[in-house]
Amino acid sequence: MTPTATTGAWVLRSVRPLGGEPADVVLADGVVRQVAAPGTASVPDGAAVVEGEGHVLLPGLVDLHTHLREPGREDAETVLSGTRAAAAGGFTAVHAMANTSPVADTAGVVEQVWRLGQEAGWVDVHPVGAVTVGLDGERLAELGAMADSKARVRVFSDDGRCVHDPILMRRALEYVKAFDGVVAQHAQEPRLTEGAQMNEGVVSAEIGLAGWPAVAEEAIIARDVLLAEHVGSRLHVCHLSTAGSVEIVRWAKARGIDVTAEVTPHHLVLTDELARGYDPVFKVNPPLRTAKDVEAVREGLADGTIDIVATDHAPHTREDKDCEWGAAAFGMTGLETALSVVQQTMVDTGRMTWADVARVMSTNPARIGRIDGAHGRPVEEGEPANLVLVDPTASRTVDGAAQVTASSNTPFQGTQLPGRVVATFLRGRATVLDGVPVDPTSEVVA
Numbered sequence: 001m002t003p004t005a006t007t008g009a010w011v012l013r014s015v016r017p018l019g020g021e022p023a024d025v026v027l028a029d030g031v032v033r034q035v036a037a038p039g040t041a042s043v044p045d046g047a048a049v050v051e052g053e054g055h056v057l058l059p060g061l062v063d064l065h066t067h068l069r070e071p072g073r074e075d076a077e078t079v080l081s082g083t084r085a086a087a088a089g090g091f092t093a094v095h096a097m098a099n100t101s102p103v104a105d106t107a108g109v110v111e112q113v114w115r116l117g118q119e120a121g122w123v124d125v126h127p128v129g130a131v132t133v134g135l136d137g138e139r140l141a142e143l144g145a146m147a148d149s150k151a152r153v154r155v156f157s158d159d160g161r162c163v164h165d166p167i168l169m170r171r172a173l174e175y176v177k178a179f180d181g182v183v184a185q186h187a188q189e190p191r192l193t194e195g196a197q198m199n200e201g202v203v204s205a206e207i208g209l210a211g212w213p214a215v216a217e218e219a220i221i222a223r224d225v226l227l228a229e230h231v232g233s234r235l236h237v238c239h240l241s242t243a244g245s246v247e248i249v250r251w252a253k254a255r256g257i258d259v260t261a262e263v264t265p266h267h268l269v270l271t272d273e274l275a276r277g278y279d280p281v282f283k284v285n286p287p288l289r290t291a292k293d294v295e296a297v298r299e300g301l302a303d304g305t306i307d308i309v310a311t312d313h314a315p316h317t318r319e320d321k322d323c324e325w326g327a328a329a330f331g332m333t334g335l336e337t338a339l340s341v342v343q344q345t346m347v348d349t350g351r352m353t354w355a356d357v358a359r360v361m362s363t364n365p366a367r368i369g370r371i372d373g374a375h376g377r378p379v380e381e382g383e384p385a386n387l388v389l390v391d392p393t394a395s396r397t398v399d400g401a402a403q404v405t406a407s408s409n410t411p412f413q414g415t416q417l418p419g420r421v422v423a424t425f426l427r428g429r430a431t432v433l434d435g436v437p438v439d440p441t442s443e444v445v446a
């Protein structure tokens with residue numbers, strides 16, 4: 001059932017917009033109606049009250065990189081379960097990756113995913129279109145038809161695979177300029193990573209798993225920023241993971257190249273040391289790297305070299321994950337832990353403010369995906385009420401089985417993480433209240 005735009009009015013009392021001074025924030029008719037000093041707002045009759053003392057109010061989070069698995073792998077996740085997990089994690093919009101079955105390489109498939117997102121009603125779903133037919137890296141997909149479809153695709157990616165043929169990459173970069181699109185590259189030189197299982201380094205040598213060198217990522221990023229410069233297009237780099245990649249993007253930006261980059265929450269905190277236990281929950285693409293790389297991506301995120309945090313939420317079934325390392329699928333879930341990991345690694349360490357978090361998890365991803373008319377907006381009167389309310393003083397122990405996502409492959413199982421999403425609002429309708437998802441078809445009204 002399609003949810004209505006709004007149900008009732010809300011007053012969020014004594015919340016801290018972007019972590020700043022306390023304010024009462026009134027939501028009505030799907031927009032932010034008023035931001036006023038505590039106790040001074042004109043509260044509409046019958047408005048529901050959320051006591052938010054000490055809670056931080058941010059624009060709803062936007063994920064540029066989510067795997068929702070539908071169509072094709074509904075046993076791992078569906079648009080419904082994945083977007084519900086997204087709302088629980090504080091998101092109001094997600095970009096759904098194209099490596100589904102069938103691949104999202106036609107207007108028909110992207111419209112199907114877009115429609116499923118609308119029907120689910122948890123977050124706005126923006127399908128990513130494949131760059132090449134079937135992700136085969138051989139022929140360009142119908143990029144223009146996907147851009148012109150109801151799904152209005154602006155982000156194109158063969159994620160899971162690298163667009164490794166330089167002439168195809170060049171054509172894709174040129175083609176998407178016509179509709180202000182962007183190519184999001186999964187930077188992995190295929191020949192350098194054949195059979196690779198984890199980061200190439202001391203740990204891989206010691207435990208005897210085939211290594212995946214940093215240069216396999218860096219070589220593609222270096223090539224692609226030069227291609228983007230040559231054709232005057234914009235490029236986005238998916239899940240950058242090495243210190244060298246940060247240096248290349250920093251160099252490219254200094255040179256004026258129109259490149260943006262993302263880092264995942266897991267690459268902000270986990271290292272290849274975790275592979276020593278051979279638990280495939282830590283098997284991911286790109287692989288977990290070294291402590292030096294973790295430090296470099298944190299620094300790159302703090303100084304703006306890396307534009308955004310994207311979850312790369314990659315749910316997998318037990319069959320695909322609970323097996324021997326070599327046979328297990330790459331990927332880990334992330335929607336419900338992303339904000340906590342960013343708080344732990346960047347805010348609680350004093351490297352970033354909550355306003356910075358709003359920038360890297362909402363404003364910037366919305367701008368890159370060209371959905372910045374509705375998402376990633378300032379918390380100001382008249383703006384769409386796409387918001388998340390966070391209690392940064394809370395903490396919790398992660399339990400994959402208790403998460404909303406249909407899969408349980410979280411690398412943070414059993415660990416303590418700071419922060420809790422208290423409420424999420426999509427166009428003024430609560431999708432999460434008291435930390436619990438609220439069914440869009442239920443009548444939670446003032």
Ligand SMILES: NC(=O)N[C@@H](CC(=O)O)C(=O)O
Nearest residue numbers: 067159160284285314330331
């Ligand atoms: N990140 C992963 O390890 N896996 C992703 C693909 C990808 O993002 O490359 C997946 O689809 O499972």
Ligand SMILES: [Zn+2]
Nearest residue numbers: 159160186238
């Ligand atoms: Zn990828």
Ligand SMILES: [Zn+2]
Nearest residue numbers: 097159160312
């Ligand atoms: Zn991915």
